[in-house]
Amino acid sequence: MHVRLTFARAGIALRVVLMVLFAGGMAPWLTLQAWDLLPPPWDDHRVAGAGIARALMIFGLAWVIFPDARRRTACVQTRKGRLFLPLAIATTVIMTRVGALIATSNTHILWQGFTWTQLGYLTAFGVGTAVFEEVLFRFVLLDRLAQVVGTPVAFTIQLSLFTALHLDRGTFEIGQLLHAAFAGGVLSLIYLQTRSLWSVISLHFAYNVLSGAVFGIAIDGVQLYPMLVADNFGKAHGRMAAATAFACWAVFLAIQHSRFSRQPFTAGVAHG
Numbered sequence: 001m002h003v004r005l006t007f008a009r010a011g012i013a014l015r016v017v018l019m020v021l022f023a024g025g026m027a028p029w030l031t032l033q034a035w036d037l038l039p040p041p042w043d044d045h046r047v048a049g050a051g052i053a054r055a056l057m058i059f060g061l062a063w064v065i066f067p068d069a070r071r072r073t074a075c076v077q078t079r080k081g082r083l084f085l086p087l088a089i090a091t092t093v094i095m096t097r098v099g100a101l102i103a104t105s106n107t108h109i110l111w112q113g114f115t116w117t118q119l120g121y122l123t124a125f126g127v128g129t130a131v132f133e134e135v136l137f138r139f140v141l142l143d144r145l146a147q148v149v150g151t152p153v154a155f156t157i158q159l160s161l162f163t164a165l166h167l168d169r170g171t172f173e174i175g176q177l178l179h180a181a182f183a184g185g186v187l188s189l190i191y192l193q194t195r196s197l198w199s200v201i202s203l204h205f206a207y208n209v210l211s212g213a214v215f216g217i218a219i220d221g222v223q224l225y226p227m228l229v230a231d232n233f234g235k236a237h238g239r240m241a242a243a244t245a246f247a248c249w250a251v252f253l254a255i256q257h258s259r260f261s262r263q264p265f266t267a268g269v270a271h272g
Helices: 002-036 042-065 067-080 084-103 116-144 151-165 174-194 197-215 232-260
Strands: none
Touching (some): 002 042, 002 116, 042 116, 084 174, 084 197, 116 174, 151 174, 174 232
């Protein structure tokens, strides 16, 4: 029994490593190579296509190499998966950030409009980024890796990598660090409660698209004209406000999880 358990965990660990390597290297390379071969005018949409293709590739691969998860996740989604909570969280955090920006001096409300092409790109990138990151961080590095090292260790690993990925290169700001960490924590806690990828994908998508439309935050290189224009102090103030809102939601979700979860946070699944 012990030998079988060891081999089962080793097999899961190997598949997790393959998913991470594929997500970090092969998926972006393959999608960019494919879109490089497209003739005009489709070559102008190479980045958009690459983001969507990358998301579809990692989603499909995850469902192929982890076949047991399809049945368990589908069952849980039917019973507990709801979209209301993710959308409520996204709206709360956005409104908190908007309020902080408006209350800060040197912030201007500026409506410059946007083209439908820009909005389409933003939506496409929002879907592609949300699917790619949630499959990689929540499904693979949280759910699957927990079967090998336990939930607390898997939670820490995926949250650290998620936070590092969302920090601007060459700069360090405490507000940005807290914002990324608390957002990743909320997404992780929602997934642990619902075991539904669609819940965390919907929250990630809604927050990204609203942030891009309201604050002009670039998503994979696509940027709209912002509705709120602030100086660096105002932007930092807004990120801290959003981090605080995410932190409050994280505390609420952690309490809910500890009170109502059938499976304790420290539990790790040794098979599957």
